[in-house]
Amino acid sequence: GDPAELITRYALPKLYKLEQEYGSFITGTIKKGFKKKTSDELKVTRKVFSVKGGLSSLTEALYKLSGKDSFILGVSDLKPEYKEGKFHISFSNSQNENITIIANKLITTSGAFSLDTLLTFIDNESLSKITNLKYANVVEVILGFKNWNGMNPDGFGGLIPSIEKRDLLGVLFMSSLFANRTPENGTLFTLFLGGMRKPEMYNKSENEIKAIVEKEFVSLMKPSEFEPELFKINYHKNAIPQYGIDSGERFDMVDKLENQYKGLIIGGNLKGGIGMADRIKQGKELAVRACG
Structure with a gap:
């Protein structure tokens, strides 16, 4: 994202909390290290982990x-309606059968950009406070x-600071981070381009992206030759929300709509943080609310 537009207390709430409680991020980090941890906090590790077979194994399970x-x-x-305190959700299934479900609760974790086509029973003026959230496209x-x-x-x-004027946002050493990602002696990298700093990258062709990646990667990682056996490009539209x-105002509108339409629960990366840990934490919170 663009550091000039991001608001710390929304985009980096943990850092903001340290600053508020201890006066600065650095002081807070040091003092918190000496603070006695609870039994739950002692279980937390900074170790990077994944799921055997990839994260899709988790969702499949x-x-x-x-x-x-x-x-x-x-x-x-898909067309949900709100009638007499209930959600009437009509849709056609994969067999083209028309179905209507009546539910006490409706949960959405879709991106902010899609809510005006999903929550059609809410007026556009209210929804616009949510759907105007900016997203960065990433290659x-x-x-x-x-x-x-x-x-x-x-x-x-590592992430690459904007002062270096490169066309890459960052590179991850995937084969060092996670086991069993490559054959023996193999190495796997994931690179990112675009974002708010270089939005034009998203519109470049695969051949243009390949040329940019070769130039930047060789400059950074110094391979003797650039002949990868695997070269895959994925374009991710609306990849990263920008907490500006x-x-x-967006969070307040979410609360207002959830109070106005009893049983409506609005989640997803439009609130509560953008990282994987944030999504897992929110998923648990939504499950508790749904069962409550």
């Missing part, structure tokens, strides 16, 4: 354990080498 019959996938013409590039001959990618990777100055 949840899908199976929750009961496949509890899910309806591939729907179209993800995956590079795989069977026999790597360059700088030792031992570590996490209007975030407080």
